[in-house]
Amino acid sequence: MFRQVLAPIAAIALVTAPVTAHAAPGLGSAGSQEETGQHSGDSGLGEGTNLTDPASTAAPQESDAPAQAPTDASDGSVPVAAAQTAEVSIDAAADAVTVLGVTWDSSGTVPTTVEYRVLDEDGSAGAWVEIEALAGEGPDPGTAEAGGARTGTEPVIVAESADIEVRIDRGDADVQTTTTSVTAADEDLAAQADSGAGAAAPTPSAPTTAASRANAANAPLSYTTRAQWGADESLKKCEPDTTSANRAMVVHHTAGATSYTKAQVPGILRGILSYHTQSLGWCDVGYNMLVDRYGTVYEGRAGGPTKAIVGAHASGFNTGTFGVSVMGTYSAAAPAAAVDALGRVGSWQADLWNYDPTANVTLTSGGGTSKHTEGKKVSLPRVFGHRDTSATECPGAGLYGQLSQVRSKAKAGRTGTGFPVPGEIGKFYEKNTSKTGKPIIAQRCGMTDDGCFQRFEKGSVHWSKASGAHFTKANSGVQNAWKRYSYERGRLGYPTGEEFALKDAAGAVAQHFQGGTVVWSSATAGRPLVGAVGRKWKALGWERSQLRLPRTDEKCTLTRGGCYQQFQGGSIHWTAKTGAHETRGAIQRAWGTQKWENGRLGYPTTDEFKSGSTIRQNFEGGYITWSSTDGATIRYS
Template sequence: MASSLPRILTSITLAIGLVVAPLPTLVSQAKDPETKTREISVSRGQTKKVETPKAKVSVVGATWRGNTGVEKAEYRSKDNNGQWSGWKELPVDDADGPDAETGEAGKSLQGTEPLVVPEGTSVEIRTAQKSDLYVAETGIKGNVRPGGAVAGAAPAHAAGGSKIGGFTYTSRKDWGAKGPRKGCPVEKTKVNKAVIIHHTSGSNSYSQSQVPSILRGIQGYHQNGRKWCEIGYNMVVDKWGNIYEARSGGLTDAVIGAHAGGFNTSTFGVAVLGTYSKPVNSSTLNSLKKIVSWQGQLWGYDPSGKVKLTSKGGTSKYKKGTERTLPRVFGHRDVGNTDCPGNGLYSQLPKLRISQPVKPGVPIVSDGIKKYYSKHKDETGPPQSPQRKTGKGVLQNFKNGVVYQSKQGVYFTAYSAPMRKVWSQHGWENGRLGFPKSDRYKFGHGWRQSFEGGAIIEHSRGTYPVWGGIQSNWERSKGAVKYPVSVEKKIGGKKPGSFQHFENGSIHWSKKTGAHYTNGGIRNTWSKHRWEQGRLGYPTSDPFKSGDRVRQNFEGGAIIHSKRGTHPLWGGMKANWERNKATLRNPVSTEKKIGGKKPGAFQHFEHGSVHWSKKTGAHYTSGAIRNTWSKHGWEQGRLGYPKTDPYKSGDEVRQKFQGGTIVYHKKRGTYVAWGR
């Protein structure tokens, strides 16, 4: 719709962003696309031209921060003949997005609907605000993976593809999808209850071979522009009726999308690619029927029925807590302020609400799950869905949680358990933790559940995973550091590794040293010397008892804890102490530098001192010889630094210095032999 843009629009907070994702035609054997972002500044009332790459289609959308939306943003495009279209509204999308109570909602930005721009088209965007535009370009390096779609041919599923529910679809791998944003895993709930139908809006003038690229562009806009974890829809259907897996997390799990703000939980979002003010063709409609029928069978409901859904917040139409009775198959406009899925497609929704028998009860397919269920009915509650495959195992939803069966055994995770949420944040059974190896069980004053790749610990200070070398060290420490109070975190820079904090200490890991814990005074002293980034580096041992002291070794030295305090040792000082610790006993100070004309260093011990200089190296002094040296001004006096440790010579003890020798005799006492 052409319109004249008002000079002043509703103000917005911070920036409005423009995301442009250029999408190359798919060819055989592609690698994952990479998204790069460049920033463009736009002054008040300015019209900004955005050149899209030639011979590529693009996905364009505007995003902004803050709660006040843009009333209107407009665009126009120039075709290959140099003709500009009239100004058209870029629709604000205030109905999509994550539910307010999900972790995904925290960083989500408001924005417009994504706009598909044809090949070689220039686009101009205008708004009355002073804005910053963010342009994200999705470029492909290499070719599509083996098994992916081929340029000029039908999508992968037309030649076999993946199958589910009696129909064939193109998998995420085959259209080149990226994984979820880092640190932003998709979330799941226990059951799906309805299907929401959408259209993506934008141009219908796309070729079949361009569809995978358009999907990558929409995913790029959702992830980089809107800051969602993933593409918002669960599935997408193109105008030929080809079906595409969209959001990650598994098609047989109740994955929470970002397609209908407030009503993503327990619904399956299906979008038809394009704008549908007119009805879709029979091929597309039949594909939608197959998806709806499959969802009904999978989750045990009749698509012709109705369901009560409660808004989770994040929608402009129904506030959080509002209950709505809706058809099992409904349009986005039924729960959001939008015309989606277009008048034509919306008019066809009754054709998707086909009554089908719902099998009474839910069969227990797996012998292993059946056996588990017979023993734990009170804990699991009744089954809620059929058994289905996931990774290298199977799962089944029950009223109170999910039972998983794999080579590790058959185990239960409760919906109410905090550790299930932590498990979801790390990719469920397909993430680093893998399948459960135990049920949740009492563990000291907390709870524990073991997994293929680690464990999750729940206690009064939180719920955290442990895995890898850090877990192994924690298991060996037998309670020395108690329970985890953080997740494992990576250490970058010149000394890469990782660490995890616990109630009574920390565990640090590096490739060279492995994992070792630190606690108490030793940990405090190490922290004062810049942890692993300092001179000591990573620990190479756990703390251990050695006589009347506790010692811990590090890459660059050691830390000694005794009744006289906790002090580090390194370099020449440490080497000399190692040879003479029976005499010197424990350190009582940290190494200190000596400046002036005779630079060096020293460190005091219970029964002496060690002094070092570049010329003489490190040597200890003790007893009467040390007292005599101190009376002559230590290293700053005529004697200078020691050149040897004390040594026996007949019935005397001698020690050589730069300026002479100090001699000790039991009867004659101590004297200095200068120059000798």
């Protein structure tokens, strides 16, 4: 009699180490929106920029196993219709593994029951066993990925040879199979896991990156990459979407047998990749990470462990959640190794996205599940089970009952340092932690001039190659003035130094930027000084000059393209023809009586200067003199 190991796969879990978040547009996002206390986008410094992976960002530790070439797979498809039985012969044996699933077109008559049974060597049949249809799994509704998706059942793992019959109660469907061999590389991975080896040495940046060390046992989180488990990247159908941040972790199980060997796991993953992409039409593996019963973590959906990649594991709640699936059925308790692995992943995610894994979060359903209609706000634990958002038993009663342990392990494994702070901003942070406070969002790059920024408790640090890394205080007068000028995208550009006090103006501060300087005092607010007007003020002596501090922004709305800025002690006017010149006191008031630059005098062409016993200032159309006896006198050319 052929022995069989059958496992309907609902989800597969993968574990990675810390990474930074990035927002790159891709497939449209839906659902899973944070509503309670987490930063949900830029809407401030650096807004509208893409999120990218800085080269120095510390990532989870990859296994040191070599990559393997994609393994040739044997794919099959057998049609089945209502009142008929499809027979599939599977030659899995000890050196191969097969993934089987049933798919159909959702626009036609949809099966309500799909069953399989195993035939013995003598042809006698076992009992019919129902294969669970996909319940709340798949892409979020309305996304490009959903537009190309089919529906069907959970995949079934067949780890040994078997003849299998499949039947449906209505409609038409296809029985899909993918068989891959257990390779020498698969055997090496299994041996490596047995020996406890495999985690690469920490990178130089790892000691300052909390997420790279996060797990319940305070050991580095390591994972097996797609290249190491032999993913065929040509099977991917599209690039998944990336969102700004992950808000929670969703735990799944594969709803099948747990008797697979370590060496068979890579083949199972290759089969799931094929089923999800070629049979169901998804972009890639639906789960972000996969965990086997031995506690090994595997990379699932591609895109980079440091990004908030949108999966296809919890329809309506994919965006902003991280899907981790444990392979096997867990109506009873899951092995301690698997629970510990989930705790390590939870620690890493909580550190990376700066949340308490034992707290709750409010997410908004994007639809795609009968349990929560589109737009419904749902309060959920930060680490929750798939059954919390969909009508499914996943992740099984046993594992679901262990999620409180996962949350506790995740919290215990946190280092408490929050988001990773890589690169040049990280170097600045190490020297200025008391000034900045802790990071509160992931570092974001791809901004103007390939710059980066990261927000901290007390402000933000911006960096570009030309300007270096510098801090602006949160909601300060300087930062708010910079905001009015569109941050680094505007005329001021990036900060080039730190905020400093103006010695001769009590309580006033200033900060230099690439395009000028921002000056703030309680009496004048934050005022940028840019271009020729700014240079003129500095040449006159800054706050020590008779103009003292700026009290307005520069305005360039005057006749003939002129600009001006008002100060506590006067004004500076500029045109391309006349240059920048100050006016103040009695001479300025006299100039005003003849309608400023719009009058016959036009713009000033000099500053004030001594002429005999008078003070004089020249203009385009004449000059004004002043003396203590005669006051101000206008003389036209």
